[in-house]
Amino acid sequence: MTSSDASALTAFGRYLEAERGLSKHTLRAYLSEAARLAERPECQRCGGLDQIDALSVRSYLASFHRAHKSSTRNRRLAALRAFFRFRVRSGARAADPTEGLPGPKAERRLPAPLSAEDCETLVEVEESGRAPKLAVRDRALFELLYGTGLRVGELARLRVRDWHADRHELRVLGKGHKERIVPVPGKAREALTAWLALREPQGLL
Numbered sequence: 471m472t473s474s475d476a477s478a479l480t481a482f483g484r485y486l487e488a489e490r491g492l493s494k495h496t497l498r499a500y501l502s503e504a505a506r507l508a509e510r511p512e513c514q515r516c517g518g519l520d521q522i523d524a525l526s527v528r529s530y531l532a533s534f535h536r537a538h539k540s541s542t543r544n545r546r547l548a549a550l551r552a553f554f555r556f557r558v559r560s561g562a563r564a565a566d567p568t569e570g571l572p573g574p575k576a577e578r579r580l581p582a583p584l585s586a587e588d589c590e591t592l593v594e595v596e597e598s599g600r601a602p603k604l605a606v607r608d609r610a611l612f613e614l615l616y617g618t619g620l621r622v623g624e625l626a627r628l629r630v631r632d633w634h635a636d637r638h639e640l641r642v643l644g645k646g647h648k649e650r651i652v653p654v655p656g657k658a659r660e661a662l663t664a665w666l667a668l669r670e671p672q673g674l675l
Contacts, residue, residue: 617658
């Protein structure tokens, strides 16, 4: 690391502590990321942090693509953006080499489904504080959501006419106003039948 890079990092640390109000953990992370870049061949070939170009920064970040999650790569990019914007504001650089550099897309994780035991516990807790009629309704809602995989919005739009008791199925209006037929399992059918026997005469389930 060059002496100019060391001076730049010292000034950056003071700025973060005084101006940004970051936690000590985040401050250390930002400083260590800028220092890590200063030690890299990409930076040394360019003559230091105040001379490194956008292509070299992109090459540096790309080297982490396979080994790190997108959340980690985004944190690295955020730290470097903070550093280079500081250097531009202080007049040490004419341009920010991270400007316009897109961050990696976050991995999309499928939600973990509740187990049957968790759902039963949830229903029991919900029912314990409800009036008997509302408890019957809520059990029907939970059983339908769990047993059929309906979205909450789809369930909210259901009408009595959408329930075909003889065929044990629901007609569901999904995304894009596309209709589909959804089979209803036994426990959900029992809960729905119990609720329909108690509910006020109206269109909604």
